[in-house]
Amino acid sequence: MDSKHKKSAAGKASGRRQFRIASLPCSSSNRLLSGIIAAFYLIGTVLHSPVTAGAPFITIIRPNFTASYHEFIDTSGAFLASEDGSFEARITNPNDTETFYLVVAHVSSNTIVWTANRNSAISGASELRLTTDGFSLHDTAGYTVWSASNLSSVVSALRLLTTGNLVLLDAAKNSLWESFDYPTDVLLAGQNLRRGRFLVSSVSSEDLSEGIYRLTVGDDDATLTWKGLNYWVLSTDTNAFRLTNFRVEYLAMNSSGVYLMGSTVEQTVIELHFNVPATFSGIQIVKLEATGALTIVSRNSTATAQLFSAPTDPCRLPMICGRAGICTSDTKGGSCVCDTEFTPDQETASGAGCVPKDASLALPSPCNGSSGDANVEYLNMTNVSLNGNVRTSVREIVLVLAYSTERIMAIASP
Structure with a gap:
């Protein structure tokens, strides 16, 4: 973000600006108005009105962009927002620790739903760089600590979708890389956890590095494991039902449940339903907690509704x-x-x-x-x-x- 854009963000955070044009000769006035209209049209191609004061309002980023927590400290490290403002990309330090991470967060509930550099925390001065080759994180010495690169085409833009999916796009708006393909400890609606892939718990709410628990999707079931040992199996849960014996391709969630799916949408292998309170409106989140518990919650800015937790017996x-x-x-x-x-x-x-x-x-x-x-x-x-x-x-x-x-x-x- 250049200095002009940063000043614009600060101005919008403090309230609406009012522009007043002084009395000028007709030709000068027309030129001035044309310049203002052109400027606002250009800004409007990359900026979106902020949801709240101090929130980022950039919804698309082009190559040769850099960011650090210190540079975006006025927005708590947030530098990119989805078009509806429900998600932000941030460089943040959970619970004000000294370690920083590049994350995607759900805004109203302040929930981190994806982390880039889980096992390579950075400092507040470390830099994110977006180039035509991809985007990456660099420590204060300039060394690369994390990257999304070796792509099939030249990068044209970085966007954060309204689903919470962070994507790199080429000039034809084709996806070159997306965070949904690299889940951490959270699964969102519209995101698939494919066979052979897994969620890995964090060490704690402050330490986002990989913990010791996994949710793994296998050929015919999904299991929670600790050091290679199963301590919960989806098909044996009292809320789950096995419908077919097709080979599992992925695990997915929607507003009514979690499903193990076959190769087509008609091939539901196992389903687990949950009920969202009729009076509760929020985002559904599947999370493998630091404790090893698998939870499904509906969360908004004021409350959290527990929809499911496994294993049922905490022992x-x-x-x-x-x-x-x-x-x-x-x-x-x-x-x-x-x-x-x-x-x-x-x-x-x-x-x-x-x-x-x-x-x-x-x-x-x-x-x-x-x-x-x-x-x-x-x-x-x-x-x-x-x-x-x-x-x-x-x-x-x-x-x-x-x-x-x-x-x-x-x-x-x-």
């Missing part, structure tokens, strides 16, 4: 109670406790997890033994039950053999 979430924590189901959905020889881990950010009361029994760090301690080995044990009436929050038991201290300790470990 089936692998890390709901942290390391070595024990989860028990109750009327409130679940509670976490530590074994009698363990105590809550106060060093974790969430306070979840348990550690031995005897500090000498604590696991070495890092727990894969790569610290160089050759006297520590870890053996995986599967299909082991700790207690007949208590279900742990984990799916495997790790037997720790500490030869150096001649101790053998079995603990639940994620």
